[in-house]
Amino acid sequence: MTREDFSAPTKRAIAMRSGYRCAHPECEGRTTIGPAVDADKSENTGKASHIFSASDRGPRGQGNLSPEDLRSVANGLWLCAKHADQVDLNDGKDYPPPVLLGWKAVHEFKIAREHGAMLNPFGWIESLKIVDAPIFKPAQQISFANANVLVGGNGVGKTTLCEWLSCLAGSAALSRWGAYSEDNARHSDIEVEFEIRAPTRQRAVLKVISGKPSITLDGKAFPFSPIGYEVVTLLSAREVQASWEEGDHIYIAKRLNIDAIEAQALTDFIASDQGVFLKGAAWEDVQDEDAEKPVRQLRCNLMKNFTQLFRTLSGGETGAVLLDLAVARATILSTYRPTLLIVETSAISMDPVFLSQFLEALSSPLVPFQSIFVTTELDEEAAWGGWQIIRLDRQNSEGTEIALG
Numbered sequence: 001m002t003r004e005d006f007s008a009p010t011k012r013a014i015a016m017r018s019g020y021r022c023a024h025p026e027c028e029g030r031t032t033i034g035p036a037v038d039a040d041k042s043e044n045t046g047k048a049s050h051i052f053s054a055s056d057r058g059p060r061g062q063g064n065l066s067p068e069d070l071r072s073v074a075n076g077l078w079l080c081a082k083h084a085d086q087v088d089l090n091d092g093k094d095y096p097p098p099v100l101l102g103w104k105a106v107h108e109f110k111i112a113r114e115h116g117a118m119l120n121p122f123g124w125i126e127s128l129k130i131v132d133a134p135i136f137k138p139a140q141q142i143s144f145a146n147a148n149v150l151v152g153g154n155g156v157g158k159t160t161l162c163e164w165l166s167c168l169a170g171s172a173a174l175s176r177w178g179a180y181s182e183d184n185a186r187h188s189d190i191e192v193e194f195e196i197r198a199p200t201r202q203r204a205v206l207k208v209i210s211g212k213p214s215i216t217l218d219g220k221a222f223p224f225s226p227i228g229y230e231v232v233t234l235l236s237a238r239e240v241q242a243s244w245e246e247g248d249h250i251y252i253a254k255r256l257n258i259d260a261i262e263a264q265a266l267t268d269f270i271a272s273d274q275g276v277f278l279k280g281a282a283w284e285d286v287q288d289e290d291a292e293k294p295v296r297q298l299r300c301n302l303m304k305n306f307t308q309l310f311r312t313l314s315g316g317e318t319g320a321v322l323l324d325l326a327v328a329r330a331t332i333l334s335t336y337r338p339t340l341l342i343v344e345t346s347a348i349s350m351d352p353v354f355l356s357q358f359l360e361a362l363s364s365p366l367v368p369f370q371s372i373f374v375t376t377e378l379d380e381e382a383a384w385g386g387w388q389i390i391r392l393d394r395q396n397s398e399g400t401e402i403a404l405g
């Protein structure tokens with residue numbers, strides 16, 4: 001049996017990334033260092049726990065990681081003594097690696113914010129609590145990381161959660177909930193609470209009662225969200241009825257839910273060092289022989305150093321270009337406002353290797369906006385490390401239950 005223990009410098013890096021505070025959500029960031037009885041000594045009660053096991057017979061398996069990876073800072077989670085013991089109990093079955101990776105992502109995100117390094121000062125959504133609402137079992141709460149994936153079958157409420165989150169940016173998302181509908185039967189009363197850091201902690205309560213929406217912020221009610229908040233979405237072609245006939249600028253505008261001028265300016269803005277797949281682009285007006293008038297088309301400079309017309313790309317490549325544009329937009333917005341990127345994975349139809357490049361880029365604690373990917377099934381071959389997995393599941397008539405991991 002071999003063990004891949006952390007070196008002393010690795011342990012220290014894990015502790016420092018964690019602010020020497022326990023990353024278990026129950027501890028709410030309690031410190032693990034402090035004064036010792038001896039006046040010139042300090043005490044450390046924290047431990048660097050392995051996310052994937054140090055030993056090949058360890059509780060959580062080694063997830064095909066190399067010995068170097070198992071010994072790396074990325075595989076360490078800083079916990080207080082109590083929680084370090086707790087996660088290894090029962091062979092670690094209650095705490096699989098995705099759960100621990102989720103805690104680490106959330107905790108390091110908070111520490112990075114508090115530390116203030118390179119992150120935008122404008123805040124993010126910390127949690128959402130369902131007080132009472134259709135579809136969901138009442139009194140449930142989700143804490144969000146910087147990168148989150150909502151997983152669940154059709155009709156469990158994934159879109160619903162995204163619509164509620166979108167209400168912080170505008171009320172349009174409430175139309176499906178019968179807001180101001182004349183049909184009383186469509187009214188669904190909703191009460192959802194958000195904890196927002198903007199940058200101080202604020203509590204926003206979204207209510208729709210008998211078709212009338214309101215947002216209460218720190219005890220004061222408003223007809224719409226007065227918080228400067230941005231939601232960047234990438235919509236499926238079918239959902240927005242995007243077609244190529246009107247030109248690529250109209251197509252991109254519809255998929256990104258922006259106007260055609262912004263779509264063109266945004267693609268012109270993409271520089272060669274940006275984007276995972278898209279490294280630059282130029283607009284062309286192409287006159288087909290049998291067409292009445294020219295059609296505006298986008299020529300894309302792509303990752304592998306070649307250019308291709310946007311409309312001739314494969315489905316996955318089209319998704320990659322659109323996701324690069326959505327990320328560029330979210331990056332710009334997040335400099336001035338809290339920003340959330342919402343992406344339905346079905347709208348980008350990428351293979352796992354391709355998708356993983358985006359997942360790795362977006363899960364960095366230095367990304368200045370939050371992301372939520374929405375999917376019916378988690379593609380296990382894609383790199384979800386650092387992503388908080390939020391599962392929605394409905395077993396019975398009590399409503400959808402939310403679980404992490």
Ligand SMILES: [Zn+2]
Nearest residue numbers: 022027080083
């Ligand atoms: Zn703890």
